Amino acid sequence: MSSTCKKKRFVSHGGDVWGFSRKYNIPLEKVLDFSGPVNFLGPSPKAVEAVKQNARLIRFYPDPNPVELRTEIAAYVGNGVKAENIILGNGSIELIYMPTEVFSRNFKAIIPVPSFTEYEKAVLRVGGEVIFVQLPSNFALDTASVKKAVTDDTRIIYICNPHSPSGTLYNRETLLDLVEFCHVKGIIVSVDENYIEFSSKSQTATLAGSVEKYENLFVIRSVTKFFGMPGIRFGYGIAAESFIDTLQAVRQPWSINGLAGYATLAAFKDTDFIENTKRTIAREKTEFAGRLSEIGGLHVFPSETNFLLVKILKPKVTSTALREELSREGLLIRDCSTFVGLDESYFRVTVRSAEDNLKLVEALRKTLKKF
Helix, strand or coil: CCCCCCCCCCCCCCCCHHHHHHHHCCCHHHCEECCCCCCCCCCCHHHHHHHHHCHHHHHCCCCCCCHHHHHHHHHHHCCCCCHHHEEEECHHHHHHHHHHHHCCCCCEEEEEECCCHHHHHHHHHCCCEEEEEECCCCCCCCHHHHHHHCCCCEEEEEEECCCCCCCCCCCHHHHHHHHHHHHHHCCEEEEECCCHHHCCCHHHHCCHHHCCCCCCEEEEEECCCCCCCCCCCCEEEEECHHHHHHHHCCCCCCCCCCCHHHHHHHHHCCHHHHHHHHHHHHHHHHHHHHHHHHHCCEEECCCCCCEEEEEECCCCCCHHHHHHHHHCCCEECEEHHHCCCCCCCEEEEECCCHHHHHHHHHHHHHHHCCC
16 A cells, blocks of 8 residues: 555445434435535436336346347447447446456455445445555646556456546557556556546547457446436446457356346437537536635536546635535535545535536535634
């Protein structure tokens, strides 16, 4: 573990509106959740309708070999991806955990931090060892530092692109340089693209089209964030057919519920929803970031996603204290002090409607004056 990264106990993710509602005795529908980076517009109406139209199918086991579903997903991804390059998962979480099942014990994994906490959990669950590599202050991917951390026992490297919690988008060439380096050494590079559809540069940044060339590349996506369906629990991995076969041998049967596929395909085909989401998030994010920057005492990082990472510049204010103060008003932000590699001067907020964003901005301005 890098000397600059302190180990922190595991905590819940953003978006725990249930626990928040219980703790502060606030009705669920009155919680304004800025902590979970999920599309505030909610799911595609066509996805919801697809669930209703196919509800009768819950009397059957899910299709154990949904060839048509994988074919449709491959078509949606494009970039030369075929059905044979697709594996399905119970959200992206199952896919994040899946590769570690094929490694022998005592392997090592590299995680540039800060990053999603489930990468570490996936490694520790099967007896692996995590090596953290601290990202620079602007959260750029320092591939030289990552390569330097590689040892003979390294089996996997986890990269989030766009990066969470900063919203930074890494360019394709930088990532492929690392993939090429790892390919020679037999190291899997797991690239989490859960937020890539929010970016206007998604088609030029994605590594989905490179999986046939690099058998060590595993690209992960889900319908949780962009398509606003965290409750469906549907994700998909993209990889070379040989690696897909390896993963199929260790995955659990029937991990995908029978209605998730119908909702997903309906969402993928809802071009009006997709374009409206891109347009709306881009507009509201620009306005939101500007208003937050005007408060004073805050630095807002640029983001290619639907969330903004904010650094508190006032030394007497901590993200934990700020979260507690805002919680009393039914506003839930993500305290980023729980991320390995970050401290109590960072918090993250998800872009919501103009009205909701303004409420948070005003509450932040008022709260910061108290310190």
